[in-house]
Amino acid sequence: MQAPILLYVAEASCFLPAGAGLFQWKKLNSPLKILTLFFCFSVLHVIAEETLRRMSINNLFLQNIHQVVEVESFLYFFWTWSKQRILKDGIQYAAMIYLVVWTLNKVYFEQPEQFNESMSTIANFFLIVVSIFVLLELSKTATVSLLSHTIFWIGSGTILYFSGTIIIFSLSNTILQIGFLYFDIFWHFNWSLVIIVNLMFARSFWCKIF
Amino acid sequence: MQDILNNTALMITLTTTIIALFAVGYIALIFGANRKIIDEQQKTIEEIKRSEQRYKALFENSLAGMMKFNFSSWVIVDTNQAMLDKFNANSIYDLQKKFTELPREMLRPIEISLTKTGMIDSHEITFSLETGIIRRFFFSARREGSEQLAHAVVVLMNSEKKIG
Numbered sequence: 104m105q106a107p108i109l110l111y112v113a114e115a116s117c118f119l120p121a122g123a124g125l126f127q128w129k130k131l132n133s134p135l136k137i138l139t140l141f142f143c144f145s146v147l148h149v150i151a152e153e154t155l156r157r158m159s160i161n162n163l164f165l166q167n168i169h170q171v172v173e174v175e176s177f178l179y180f181f182w183t184w185s186k187q188r189i190l191k192d193g194i195q196y197a198a199m200i201y202l203v204v205w206t207l208n209k210v211y212f213e214q215p216e217q218f219n220e221s222m223s224t225i226a227n228f229f230l231i232v233v234s235i236f237v238l239l240e241l242s243k244t245a246t247v248s249l250l251s252h253t254i255f256w257i258g259s260g261t262i263l264y265f266s267g268t269i270i271i272f273s274l275s276n277t278i279l280q281i282g283f284l285y286f287d288i289f290w291h292f293n294w295s296l297v298i299i300v301n302l303m304f305a306r307s308f309w310c311k312i313f
Numbered sequence: 314m315q316d317i318l319n320n321t322a323l324m325i326t327l328t329t330t331i332i333a334l335f336a337v338g339y340i341a342l343i344f345g346a347n348r349k350i351i352d353e354q355q356k357t358i359e360e361i362k363r364s365e366q367r368y369k370a371l372f373e374n375s376l377a378g379m380m381k382f383n384f385s386s387w388v389i390v391d392t393n394q395a396m397l398d399k400f401n402a403n404s405i406y407d408l409q410k411k412f413t414e415l416p417r418e419m420l421r422p423i424e425i426s427l428t429k430t431g432m433i434d435s436h437e438i439t440f441s442l443e444t445g446i447i448r449r450f451f452f453s454a455r456r457e458g459s460e461q462l463a464h465a466v467v468v469l470m471n472s473e474k475k476i477g
Contacts, residue, residue, distance in 0.1 A: 242343045245350075246351070248348075267332070270329045271329060278325065289325065
């Protein structure tokens, strides 16, 4: 079956934050370098997914691996940025809890040929909550426009993407059962968000303030 | 059956839209709050600048000599033109040199009083110009905060020509 054009655009957009990070590499601090490495990992993930899709091999197991790296990378990034003790501790606990739950899920419950709805929901939930608090802390401490803060673009992108997809991801298998037409519509929404958010992430590498 | 599926899809669409709108709204709210804070800071900075300019003009245009100085080292931090004129000095460094050349017993009471009470009122100091004119001044100063800095006001009492 012919894949929609938006899928290719969304896949291509994954190169933007990785490219931007590598382009600005010398100017980046350690947390941003780690985030760049995650974006590079995302590019490899997209290439692997696309290759398996073309070979008609189920690629959903890749999503589960990508998800744990994604959650831990973003949580680490937010953890390094935050100066509030309570928020730092909260992020640390969230990262640990997620890792334990993900491992248990991987060992006992994961069905590689299906969407991992429960883990997606937990991942989205953690990232939304942490982003909300990070943006709140930023708004209280920022003395110049938020647009010149890297964390604003990353935090906004995170909250936007994971809020927009939390229902779709947590009901992926149900949506598939309803019908492929619906699945296609919802996934177009997901790809649109991917494009927007990747543009925001790429923009973050040109900010003056971390 | 189809109705149930359609309703489920509609519910997913609605909840997704609502949550996404909340996210956008939250970002807009944070952005708006920050803009408000920055605008207020900008207003405060402008007000401080205006206030600084007003006081700078008052300092610069005063007929009384004024200076900010360290009362233990007699390093002068800032002064106005009236002060330079009174001591016939060309620059802040020249004025500082002239103060350090004054007899120690004339400056010592100023240091002691500023250290102990934080102020000195109408202390008399005498200064001889190169032309032979002797000028007598009232020197008043108040200590600024915990640093050894003080703000002084110097008023000319009289000038007289030294005879002989």
